[in-house]
Amino acid sequence: VEASEELGLLQSAKVIFICTPIGLIVPTVANLVPLLSPATVLTDVGSVKGPIVEAASELWPNFIGGHPMAGTAESGIAAAQFKLFAHRPYVLTPTVNTSVDTIETLRSLVHSLDANLYHCDPMQHDQAVAWISHLPVMVSASLITACTAEADPAILTLAQQLASSGFRDTSRVGGGNPELGLMMAQHNQSALLRSLYTYRDQLNTFIQCIEQENWYDLEAYLKHTQGDRPYFLNSEF
Amino acid sequence: VEASEELGLLQSAKVIFICTPIGLIVPTVANLVPLLSPATVLTDVGSVKGPIVEAASELWPNFIGGHPMAGTAESGIAAAQFKLFAHRPYVLTPTVNTSVDTIETLRSLVHSLDANLYHCDPMQHDQAVAWISHLPVMVSASLITACTAEADPAILTLAQQLASSGFRDTSRVGGGNPELGLMMAQHNQSALLRSLYTYRDQLNTFIQCIEQENWYDLEAYLKHTQGDRPYFLNSEF
Numbered sequence: 001v002e003a004s005e006e007l008g009l010l011q012s013a014k015v016i017f018i019c020t021p022i023g024l025i026v027p028t029v030a031n032l033v034p035l036l037s038p039a040t041v042l043t044d045v046g047s048v049k050g051p052i053v054e055a056a057s058e059l060w061p062n063f064i065g066g067h068p069m070a071g072t073a074e075s076g077i078a079a080a081q082f083k084l085f086a087h088r089p090y091v092l093t094p095t096v097n098t099s100v101d102t103i104e105t106l107r108s109l110v111h112s113l114d115a116n117l118y119h120c121d122p123m124q125h126d127q128a129v130a131w132i133s134h135l136p137v138m139v140s141a142s143l144i145t146a147c148t149a150e151a152d153p154a155i156l157t158l159a160q161q162l163a164s165s166g167f168r169d170t171s172r173v174g175g176g177n178p179e180l181g182l183m184m185a186q187h188n189q190s191a192l193l194r195s196l197y198t199y200r201d202q203l204n205t206f207i208q209c210i211e212q213e214n215w216y217d218l219e220a221y222l223k224h225t226q227g228d229r230p231y232f233l234n235s236e237f
Numbered sequence: 238v239e240a241s242e243e244l245g246l247l248q249s250a251k252v253i254f255i256c257t258p259i260g261l262i263v264p265t266v267a268n269l270v271p272l273l274s275p276a277t278v279l280t281d282v283g284s285v286k287g288p289i290v291e292a293a294s295e296l297w298p299n300f301i302g303g304h305p306m307a308g309t310a311e312s313g314i315a316a317a318q319f320k321l322f323a324h325r326p327y328v329l330t331p332t333v334n335t336s337v338d339t340i341e342t343l344r345s346l347v348h349s350l351d352a353n354l355y356h357c358d359p360m361q362h363d364q365a366v367a368w369i370s371h372l373p374v375m376v377s378a379s380l381i382t383a384c385t386a387e388a389d390p391a392i393l394t395l396a397q398q399l400a401s402s403g404f405r406d407t408s409r410v411g412g413g414n415p416e417l418g419l420m421m422a423q424h425n426q427s428a429l430l431r432s433l434y435t436y437r438d439q440l441n442t443f444i445q446c447i448e449q450e451n452w453y454d455l456e457a458y459l460k461h462t463q464g465d466r467p468y469f470l471n472s473e474f
Contacts, residue, residue, distance in 0.1 A: 069399060089399050120395055128395040131384045136407040138443050143376050144462040146436040147368045147469070158357055158365040162306060162326050163469040169406040170373040175466030178459035185447045185455055196444050199383040203440070206375050207433050210422045218422055222415035225381040229412030232384070232400040 010035045015105060017066075018044040022187045026055045033059055041105050047129060048187040049093045049122035057095060064102050065093040065122055067129075068115060073177070083114065090115035093122040123191075130191035132232065134184040135199060138192070140174025141181065143167075247272045252342060254303075255281040259424045263292045270296055278342050284366060285424040286330045286359035294332060299339050302330040302359055304366075305352060310414070320351065327352035330359040360428075367428035369469065371421040372436060375429070377411025378418065380404075 002009075010016060010032065018028050025044045032042070042063045046052055053065040070088035072079060090110045094103050110117045120128070147167075150156040174181075185192055209218040239246075247253060247269065255265050262281045269279070279300045283289055290302040307325040309316060327347045331340050347354045357365070384404075387393040411418075422429055446455040 069401060089401075091399070118395065118398060120391070124389070124392050124395060127387070127389070127392045128399055131387060131392075131396040132400040132404040135383070136380060136403050138440070138447075139376060139380050140407050141459060141462040142436060142440040142443055143373060144466055144469075145439040145442070145458060146372070146432065148461075148465045149435050149439065150364070150368060152361070152364070154357070155361050155364045155368075158355065158361060159368040160468045161355060161471065162328070162365055163369040163471070164306060164326075166373050166410045167369040167469055169409050170377050171462075171466050171469065172406050173403045174462050176463065178456055178463055181459045182452060182456045186450075186452060189447060189450070193444070193447055195383065196440075196447070198386050199379060200437070200440060200444070202382045202386065203375070203379040203433075203437060205382070206379055207430070207437070210375075210426060210430055210433070213423075213426070215419060215423060219415055219419045221382060222378060222418045224385075225378045225408075225411050226413065226415055228385045229381055229408050231397045232381075232404055232408065234398065234400070 007032075007035055010040075011037055013037075013040055015041045015043065015109065018042065022046045022048055022052070022183055025052050026059070029056045029059045029063065036060070041102050043106055046187075047133070047184070049091075049125045050191075051187070053093055053095060053122040057097065061097065062099065062102050064098050064106055065125075066106060066110075067091040067093070067125065068110075068113075070115075085110075086114035088115055089118055091118045091120060091125055093120060093125050095122070126188050126191045127194065130188055130195045134188055134192045135195040137173045137176070137181045137184060138196060139199060140171055142174070144171050144174050244269075244272055247277075248274055250274075250277055252278045252280065252346065255279065259283045259285055259289070259420055262289050263296070266293045266296045266300065273297070275299075278339050280343055283424075284370070284421070286328075286362045287428075288424070290330055290332060290359040294334060298334065299336065301335050301339050301343055302362075303343060303347075304328040304330070304362065305347075305350075307352075322347075323351035325352055326355055328355045328357060328362055330357060330362050332359065363425050363428045364431065367425055367432045371425055371429045372432040374410045374413070374418045374421060375433060376436060377408055379411070381408050381411050 016032065018025050020028050025046050029042060040062060042056065042060050043066045044052060045066055045068055047067055049065040049067060056063040068085055068088065068090045070085045090113065092103065092106055107117060147159060150159065206221065253269065255262050257265050262283050266279060277299060279293065279297050280303045281289060282303055282305055284304055286302040286304060293300040305322055305325065305327045307322050327350065329343055344354060384396060387396065443458065
């Protein structure tokens with residue numbers, strides 16, 4: 001294993017992983033293109049795939065989008081972890097134009113990491129992560145801004161004193177890194193908005209049940225959420 | 238310590254804790270009144286206080302509302318835990334008509350449990366728990382119904398496979414006991430609706446930022462949520 005900042009060494013690379021922030025992936029591909037051998041496979045690790053795969057594939061036909069869903073809040077080489085990707089999802093998003101060789105190269109690398117490999121269309125990936133990762137951030141952040149909007153200082157203080165595990169868990173991702181939340185919204189805007197519109201409709205359904213004292217339907221919805229949640233909980237968590 | 242189902246024994250009781258479901262607290266007070274000595278203090282452990290305190294105090298002047306915020310998902314005598322209430326909030330909600338003796342009796346009992354005692358108005362209590370306990374349930378349940386409303390089965394399956402700790406935590410209280418969620422809505426309807434209306438406004442603010450690509454404001458809101466969340470996290474959690 002060698003590390004270097006010498007870009008000329010890339011000419012002998014079989015596979016190159018681009019691990020920049022989302023907004024720099026496509027510009028980085030553009031910068032690398034003049035330095036690569038024709039057979040080199042390019043891939044990225046960004047959490048949004050649609051626009052990146054489209055632009056990067058035009059610049060380099062052997063590009064394949066990837067999204068390894070592992071990692072910690074830490075960054076830098078000191079945060080490296082043995083087996084970081086083991087038993088965690090690794091999504092590849094080939095298109096109709098991705099060659100079988102390119103797919104096979106990444107597939108074997110992902111298997112060597114012991115990661116759980118998934119294949120899907122870039123747009124399907126983006127909508128799926130909007131549902132389970134990006135929407136929860138906005139839902140959770142709205143909970144925090146709503147609670148802090150309480151105008152009666154005695155009630156606000158009491159709420160802060162009484163908050164326990166329910167508030168802690170529901171507010172966790174909304175109180176996380178603001179740059180990450182911003183990037184999700186900027187780069188996955190349309191899928192996130194689609195999720196947010198459906199979410200707002202569902203919230204209004206709950207509000208209407210409570211306004212109209214439609215306890216029968218409210219209980220039915222809450223039974224469904226209790227029953228449906230386990231399908232989203234895989235054994236790793 | 239004696240246990241009995243003989244209600245006549247209540248005549249010698251100094252303090253009686255009513256630990257029924259919320260909807261049965263006031264009817265239970267009504268049933269007990271003919272059996273009590275004039276000085277007996279009645280209290281409850283229900284998670285909503287406004288309507289209960291009002292009705293129970295009319296039936297029995299020595300009634301004081303209480304809400305110990307501890308416990309597990311288990312029930313019955315086998316679920317008893319030593320020091321269950323230690324270092325957990327215990328809210329008392331006296332009114333202007335509650336006698337100093339009644340308050341003092343409960344205060345010393347709560348102190349003997351090593352619980353953290355809070356005093357407040359019944360309506361302030363109900364609004365505070367609406368914010369930090371009842372609102373999160375509806376916010377979280379709406380997340381589950383929104384995700385499961387995805388009409389493309391390939392995206393829904395992928396979302397279920399990729400969901401990890403962010404979804405798990407944000408959906409936890411919404412996937413809990415449906416009877417509890419229903420009771421919160423039925424008995425704390427007005428405070429919960431007030432919280433839900435503010436929440437919907439805040440959600441719309443986030444949606445508008447994303448629709449209008451107002452990234453400056455979106456980042457500012459997310460920085461506020463990151464900064465404000467710790468005020469709701471007391472050291473016990």
